[in-house]
Amino acid sequence: MKRRPLCIFCVLFLTVQAIRVLFFGAGDYTSALGQIVNRNNKGEINLILTGTADRIDEKESVTAVRVKGNAVSFYSGSDRKIARQSVFGKSDGHRSSYDFSQELPRKIWEEKVLVYLEKEDAAHIKIGNKLKIKGKASAFETARNPGNFDQRAYYKRQKIGAYVWADEVGILSGQTECIRQFLHEFRQGWKKLLVGCLGSYYGNTISAILLGEKGDLDPYMKKLYQKNGIGHLLAISGLHMSFIGSGLYGFLRKRGVGFPVSGAVGTIVLLFYTVMTGASISALRALIMFSVRMGAEVTGRDYDLPTSLAVAAALLSAKDPLCLSDAGFLFSFGSLCGICMLTPLFECLFGCGTEKKNIWTHMGKAVSASLAVNLFLLGPMLYFYFEIPPYSVFLNLFVIPALPVIMGTGLSGSVMILLVKPIGIILLKSSGVILWAYDRLCSAAVMLPFGRITAGKPSVQLLVAYYVILFALYGMYRRFPKKIWGYMLFVSAAFLIVLCGAKTRDIEGIKITVLDVGQGDGIVLSGKGKNYLIDGGSSDVKQAGAQRIEPYLLSEGIGCLDYVFVTHGDEDHISGIRELLEGQKLGVRIDTLVLPPEEYHDEKLADLARIAVENGTRVVSVKTGANIYGRGERQTEKNDSKEVMRLRCIGPLTDIPQGLTKPKAGNEASLVLEFSYGNFDMLFTGDVEGAGEELLVKSDVLRKYEILKCAHHGSKNSGTAAFLEKTDPRAAIISAGIDNRYGHPHEETLNRLKKRKVKTYNTQTDGAVTIKSDGIQISIESFLLSK
Template sequence: MNNRPFLAVFAGCWLGEITACHDVRMVFAALLFSGIFVLFFKKQISGWRRAVLFFFAGFLAGALMFVYQNKRFTRQENVLKGSEQVRAAGTAEWKGRTKKKEFLLLSHVYLPDRHLYLDGDVMVYDDDFGHILPGNKVVLTGELLPHEGPSNLGENDMRIYYLSRNIGFTMFPDKKEILGQEKKFWKSRLFSLRNRMSKNLSLQYDEKIRPMFEAMILGDKTGISKDLKDTFTQSGIVHILAISGLHISLAGAGIYRRLRGAGVPVCLSGAAGLTFALSYCVMTGMTGSSKRALFMFFFFVLSQVCGRSYDLLSSGGAAGLLLLLESPFRCLDAGFLMSMGAVMAAGIYREVLPAGKQKTFRDRQIRRFVFCIVVQIIMTPVLLYFQYECYPLSFIFNFLMLPLVTAGFTAGFLSAFLPVFLFSVPASALFSLVVAGTSLSRRLPVQNLVLGKPSFLWIIVFYMGLCLLYKTLKKSSYHKYACLLACGCFLILGVQKKQDKISFLDVGQGDCIALSLNRQDMILVDGGSSSKQDVGQYIIAPYVKSQGYQAVSAAVITHLDSDHYSGIRELLPSGMIRRLYLPRVKKDHAYMEIEKEARQYHVSVSYLSMGSKFSGTDWSMECLHPGPDTGLEKNAASLVFRLKVRGLSVLLTGDLENEGEEMLVQSGIQHADILKVGHHGSKNGTGEELLRQLRPKIAIVSAGKKNRYGHPHRETVRRLNDSGCSIYETSRSGMLWFSMERKRWYLNPKLDIMKQ
């Protein structure tokens, strides 16, 4: 690193932004600690003086840039907070489609009614933007919505995702107006070319193959089915569906090498290659990974023009530094870290295992196989941090499939320009082999390992251990392989330390209680929402995996309203639910449908009523209501459970109200420390007599922000306050969980911890 200043500055900049993102005060603490460390060990690091200085310069620059950018966006979010309708004038930069709506990226946005220019872009979603094209000057009227961070453990941080792309707000417009056309001939021609290439692909490929080429060549992933994406993810080659260095090397480097081979001067060849690569990046939406590849190709051309050698690590460090300075929020963006991680892994591989003489085909394949293993081990901590699981056999699929993908992509890329069977037939055949090969991943006994989300400290220890092992075993002829084996064993040791935890997830207007008991079992009591879509995929499953659980031992549905089971229903096809428990009540259409789906996906179904009981080491959960086939109304017949775990008593009431609550009171219910308030805080439940018998210390209300029902109702809140208990709402605090630490239970509201 001493001879690679750009790499040192990039590492410092990234770490400075990460530190400032968690707490600005940590920046000064880190600088103070580092200063003391350098003071005490100045003799040992004297040879690394330049690298240390560059690292500190990058650290300070990164921290300051993040603080500045964060304050800019936060200030505008506060200014526009609570505004219902605004007029926004700007330039349409790009237009595309998601699976459900069209989107428009609006830049240079001005709010005429407030005389305010927005610092970032605005992402606009609508069913149809009609004749609006890139380059149009438009005026849109609607509500500007700031991006919110995660409200649950394991949930994706959409604020970081959008701000890393310089998108400050989202809008769903009520009115749209075109004012004129900005002169952007180049971009409009590229947009037309993109549409023509899309039509050419549609004419040549069937519905199974076409979406893959649209994703790889045009960056349009709307046609990728969930099943195909899951197959590629489990085999570890989902990265081929993103615009990345492979595309830039074919689009730019391919042009450069052919012109150089034809005797064209290096400057003209480089200019032609860069122009083609830049045009391709703009045409496909200029993603972060394509920007990184474009910068690295520029540095490659620059090295050739200057007659200098090209260093992959220095080039990657310089590209990463430019991207971080452009948008400091990239320091925690999954796409950016995956892209940079792959570059750094490739560069480290070249340093650790330099290329020797590879005379035979066998030698080249062995080196490529080892490369796949090295990259996978180096990338695993990053994968675990964002996905909570890794795919141990993905290096095999990368080794086998990438040559087919490269050849297939080249033929498909040419067929998008020249729609002739000479290119489309081999491209289709190659990708049919890729799909068939990756589908084998679902038949393997070990598809994925769910280890949970590692701490940032664990990742640092992992990489430090990798470096120390390499240095220690450097004299051994097998030191490189020993390092890889040791780090692989370290990964298997379990990243997430499981603990007893009772979690009330923020699913909007709905219920989901996740019980992590005995450090072995994960039990769900309800899991659905009427205000948020795909809660199973985006909230429940990520939470379960982030805690280190491969599957849910049991999922209990208290009653058959969609806001209590929609997420559980989503998870049935994935095999994440091992056993489903339903109330023993009269079956309606929804009941029979979910019962049928459970059996279709080979999920065991059992039935619960008063007296049913679960138990394990130091915990038990008993059903208190209703009796079998009581004939009560759906909400009144909700399953009610008393959970006892390590001295804590919790009452889970589903949507209990009216007659059902009266029956529970008449049964003489005992004290509970925690009450999950029935029916999201409806005034028809949680009566005074129930509270008098329970005497709860804490009441949890699970309801959506600004929900149309007005939950929790004022009458319910008043009764809870009069009973003397503390009230916590998921709509205000986000996910709430109780965990045992040092033999005591603690309440941990997610959002409060993030603010501290």
């Protein structure tokens, strides 16, 4: 390292930048428009913006245009009122302040805005055009549950504070950025050619590999690659740059072209390629490193990988300090750090670090590099995706060497199809065959035992400890090159996985999380070695199962649900469960689906049961009075030990006492469950109301509970005074969507709870609500308030 002064300087610079980001908020971006829409209770604001089209992305049904240098004005008196506040925007790198004094400002300046347009409205827009857009501004969604994707933070790193749905768009100036517009049109035309030849599935896949065009990727294929640890193939990276840049450079050198010209041509072509493919962090990293390499070639200096890597990281962080926390940055640079640092340890361990060359040393070196990358990326893999694909070490031994073949046949086939169409089709189809082989390998890998290890999201402290150990082992190897350090790498990785998973398998208590799924219900119970889900659906959040419930479960290290309880068949209680059932192959497994008594089934429950059976999940109907205990506990009602975790069904009743009305299938006949652990009791009520709630009150099955999960999202027809008198909760939790059309929770319900001095939590304002108990003490935490 002493011989690498530039590398040392860059590492020190990165350390300073990381400290600035972590402790001083360096690079933090404050958007005036973002703060306005985030604080506006109506959720969207009418505006007119004038700016320049900077980037155009074609989506499946709309076109997304990034507009820069925006003058934003607001209109419509009904939207102008807003609470007094101070909002900050940025203009030419300087902070400017706006005091709204009860209404929106007349005009603000916004650096970037993401605008969505109908495809026909965007057809004539070109990069560089000055646009005038009339539309409605909305806020990006923040993560409302642990493990959920934070859209607001993602766009904030790109200095975009809000998005606009355009109602009208006009082109004020036809001036265009000719080169970027040409590259955009070239990219779109190339994509159409690939999709036309290979079909939507494989055509969009190879478009992502060659062009970085991931907007129309098949969701299943994208998830399949990610779950198997080969998602990096879909990102423009060093593999792509090396193939194109080094190939072109080598071709020119063999034709007698000099070092300077060959290097300059290769770098310029890669620069255009980087711009065309979207200039992702991984692409910029590869471009910088290729430029450093060409500089070394031209000047006759030795190319040093660690120095080149450090220079690239320093330049990117100088431009945008927040990139240090970006997943793309961590994966892109982490993979090369693993190769530089850990590969020698494994080569020493496997005895393949010698000069002797044969098939075994080549295989050993390949396995060593793959292991090095996987172990170094273990931290970000767990932090962002919560799972480990053990077989990715071996999958990458096939997919990485085959990638240049895909790129070669894709590039040559795209050219030949314009010259000699049959030959071009054959070349492109051959790349499709390799992609088909990728799919088969990945599908087989996830079906193998331990195909995915769900460990959950590790704490930052645990990750810091892990990387301190890795760097210490690397330092020890440099000083004393012995096999023992390679073994210690495996031990360190195993400890990280075990300790990460241990937090979600706490045998000392229980954890209940009422998830924010919008207008719907989704409740996760964990403890005593078992994991349950009570309901899971939403009427206003699309893909609540895939986007809200499953990420939470995986972040908690829950790869399998022992029981999923369905209180009734309304869509806002089952839509997410349906997604989980259908996506078990790549998602969370479900052992048993529990439905209400058969006499209360309807068509939706019958259809859900059919989907469960088709996907290998057992289906049962629970009876009133049935108990479910924690793992290893006696299955008997006489088990009254305070260590026992019990979930008991107390409704709907099937034997109706004389004089009482039988509840109708649906809300009235919702499954009602009471949970107990030591001195802690909680009641889950589904959407029970009317005759169903009256039956519970008058049949004396209710008792006092510490916490009540309010029925029917806080509807005025549920949680009557008589019901609250019986249950006497200390706290209540309401699950309802923001600005839902039903007006939930109803004011009458809130007043009844307030009258009884019940502490009330609401997912609208609290996000996910988490309850923890050791059977004696109880803690309740709001996710949004704790962020």
